[in-house]
Amino acid sequence: MSVFEISGHIAFALIAISYLVKDILWLRILSIIASAAGIVFNYVVPATPLWLVIYWNIGFILVHTFHITLILRERASVDFSEEEKELYQTVFQTFSPVEFMKLLRVSDWKIAQPTEPITVEGEEVPNVMLIYNGLVSVISGGKEVAQLKDGQFIGEMSFIRGGNASATCKALRETRYLSIPKTNLHKLLNRNPAMRTAVHAVLSTDLAKKLSPVQASQLTSE
Numbered sequence: 001m002s003v004f005e006i007s008g009h010i011a012f013a014l015i016a017i018s019y020l021v022k023d024i025l026w027l028r029i030l031s032i033i034a035s036a037a038g039i040v041f042n043y044v045v046p047a048t049p050l051w052l053v054i055y056w057n058i059g060f061i062l063v064h065t066f067h068i069t070l071i072l073r074e075r076a077s078v079d080f081s082e083e084e085k086e087l088y089q090t091v092f093q094t095f096s097p098v099e100f101m102k103l104l105r106v107s108d109w110k111i112a113q114p115t116e117p118i119t120v121e122g123e124e125v126p127n128v129m130l131i132y133n134g135l136v137s138v139i140s141g142g143k144e145v146a147q148l149k150d151g152q153f154i155g156e157m158s159f160i161r162g163g164n165a166s167a168t169c170k171a172l173r174e175t176r177y178l179s180i181p182k183t184n185l186h187k188l189l190n191r192n193p194a195m196r197t198a199v200h201a202v203l204s205t206d207l208a209k210k211l212s213p214v215q216a217s218q219l220t221s222e
């Protein structure tokens with residue numbers, strides 16, 4: 001088998017490997033190398049070059065190169081503050097840096113003063129919020145049922161289930177939090193379907209941690 005015939009095998013082998021790769025950048029790089037090997041094979045091995053195949057492969061290379069440029073440009077623009085890095089490492093590790101950056105772009109940093117209500121039981125909750133630093137009381141039916149602190153979400157229940165606030169949440173001391181407007185979050189997830197699983201995983205983990213042992217055992221026995 002000549003070197004040029006081997007290039008045909010390399011082209012198809014790389015296409016097969018690219019199907020296994022999850023990182024889109026690597027998938028595109030492998031596809032470019034596969035197309036280049038395909039061009040060599042189709043130029044040298046047949047009696048006359050197969051221009052139709054060669055032109056299509058050049059087209060594929062151009063498309064992948066264009067997208068690689070966009071990906072690299074996007075990745076280069078990722079620059080987190082210390083606070084954002086901490087949130088990324090503690091809560092959003094399952095996100096890619098670019099996905100986390102997209103989430104931050106549609107979010108706002110806010111501060112609630114002591115006794116300030118963040119949600120009101122039975123009323124609409126326009127944002128999903130993540131406590132960065134502070135303490136929040138969760139009041140249901142006039143009684144405190146829980147306290148929420150750093151790294152915990154507020155408003156995730158109505159986001160997942162729909163409907164209004166299941167409880168009133170009030171800051172017990174000055175509380176700094178990341179607020180993600182739900183309309184922005186829905187639009188972001190529609191534009192980036194791959195992020196949907198990561199967002200739901202983060203919110204479900206938070207929800208599971210909030211379940212009391214009694215509630216959890218009731219759920220598992222259902």
Ligand SMILES: Nc1ncnc2c1ncn2[C@@H]1O[C@@H]2COP(=O)(O)O[C@H]2[C@H]1O
Pocket residue numbers: 119125138145146148153154155156157158159164165166167168169210
């Ligand atoms: N038992 C609970 N333990 C912890 N947090 C709660 C509890 N009940 C309600 N919450 C929080 O209070 C929020 C009120 O708005 P949501 O129902 O959207 O989401 C709710 C949770 O974030």
